[in-house]
Amino acid sequence: EALSILLGQAYDRLEYLHEHRGQILGVPTGLSQLDALLGGLQPSDLIILAARPSVGKTSLALNIAQHAAVREGKKVAVFSLEMSKEQLALRLLSAESGINPRPLQTGFVDETDWSKIAMVMNDMATAPMWIDDSPALSVMELRTKARRLEAEQRGLDLVIVDYLQLMQASTSNKDSNRVQEVSEISRGLKQLARELKVPVVALSQLSRGVEQRGTAEPRLSDLRESGSIEQDSDVVIFLYRDGEQNPDADVELIKAKVAKHRNGPIGEVPLQFRKANTRFYTVAAREEIAAY
Numbered sequence: 189e190a191l192s193i194l195l196g197q198a199y200d201r202l203e204y205l206h207e208h209r210g211q212i213l214g215v216p217t218g219l220s221q222l223d224a225l226l227g228g229l230q231p232s233d234l235i236i237l238a239a240r241p242s243v244g245k246t247s248l249a250l251n252i253a254q255h256a257a258v259r260e261g262k263k264v265a266v267f268s269l270e271m272s273k274e275q276l277a278l279r280l281l282s283a284e285s286g287i288n289p290r291p292l293q294t295g296f297v298d299e300t301d302w303s304k305i306a307m308v309m310n311d312m313a314t315a316p317m318w319i320d321d322s323p324a325l326s327v328m329e330l331r332t333k334a335r336r337l338e339a340e341q342r343g344l345d346l347v348i349v350d351y352l353q354l355m356q357a358s359t360s361n362k363d364s365n366r367v368q369e370v371s372e373i374s375r376g377l378k379q380l381a382r383e384l385k386v387p388v389v390a391l392s393q394l395s396r397g398v399e400q401r402g403t404a405e406p407r408l409s410d411l412r413e414s415g416s417i418e419q420d421s422d423v424v425i426f427l428y429r430d431g432e433q434n435p436d437a438d439v440e441l442i443k444a445k446v447a448k449h450r451n452g453p454i455g456e457v458p459l460q461f462r463k464a465n466t467r468f469y470t471v472a473a474r475e476e477i478a479a480y
Contacts, residue, residue: 215262215346215387218255221457221470225446226423229346229387233450234378234420236352238392238411239427244442245391246271247466248427249348250279252389257317258284262345264317265337267330269354273321283467284308316341327376328358334380344386349377351391352417371416378420392417394426404428408447424448430458438463441471 214228229235229252239245249266256262268276282289285308291297297305318341320333330349338344349355357369358376374390381388394410406426411417418424426445433440440461446454458471 215256216260217252218259219251219444219457219459219468219470222444222446225453225455225457226449227452229389230422230451231385231387232382233387233422234374234381235387235389235423235425236392236411236417236421237389237425237427238394238406240394243427243429244440244461244466244468245427246350247279247283247461248444248468249350249389249391250276250466251283251468253317253346253348254280254283254315256346257315258312261316263341263343264346264348265334265344266317266319266348266350267325267333268319268321268350269323269325270350271321273319276319276321279466280312281305281308283465284312286465288464289466324354324356326356326358327373327380330355331376331380331383334384338384344384347380347384347386347388349388349390351393352377353393374417374420404431405443405445406447418448421448422450442468 212223212228214226214230216223216228217226237245237249253264253266257264266276271279278289278292281287282292285301285304287297287301287304291301318337322329322333325333334344334347352373353370355373357372377388377390392411394406406428408418408424409415410426411424424447426447427442428445430441430443440463442459442461444457444459446456448454460469460471461467462469
């Protein structure tokens with residue numbers, strides 16, 4: 189396109205930002221301090237959410253999906269390559285109702301909880317969220333599914349992929365290694381974000397180097413299997429436990445470290461993770477706790 193047209197579009201965007209300054213213009217995460225840092229999840233961005241196992245990647249991704257769909261009415265597609273859609277539905281139900289996931293998994297639910305479940309299911313039933321649990325998806329298959337859903341629903345607002353290392357490369361070149369395959373996957377996810385003009389949140393594992401260093405705080409070099417994940421991403425968020433903690437405690441302190449932000453500031457956000465309902469909250473943000 190001609191530069192004159194692009195400059196006009198840039199001016200219109202600047203004017204819009206000026207009129208809405210101070211507001212969250214991207215898809216809100218529901219975590220006030222993280223939203224303040226990122227301005228919400230921005231269209232066309234590839235956002236990498238990375239952590240070592242069992243720190244809460246899936247829980248945080250589901251919290252974001254749930255807030256976007258249930259609270260904000262955003263159209264959300266979740267591609268889960270690790271957990272089944274039934275397991276995810278139970279997690280969503282637990283997070284929304286505040287009921288510990290264990291009784292939901294075993295059937296030991298009391299009368300009070302049954303009434304909560306009925307009320308929450310009624311609230312969530314109309315939320316525009318779709319879950320696909322096809323295992324070992326290739327990046328091409330995922331893009332096809334996302335584009336089809338986007339056409340059927342006349343738009344999408346957010347795509348979540350759990351998790352990147354479980355995806356398959358589209359090409360089956362016997363000479364390619366896993367690093368090359370992950371590079372293809374991260375490029376494909378970035379292309380999808382640009383094609384659909386929506387934020388794509390891809391969960392990713394970190395290498396064991398974090399633990400071997402003797403410090404819990406991750407670095408960009410800890411992204412597992414490929415430097416291209418760092419290169420292709422617009423935002424990288426690390427989750428890690430803040431110091432030694434009691435494993436039996438009901439609440440864990442987790443830090444969300446924005447280590448890369450192509451179009452904005454980096455920084456850290458302290459979070460509380462409540463195990464009873466697998467939900468994250470901003471530390472000392474009473475309004476977020478009260479909202480659930």
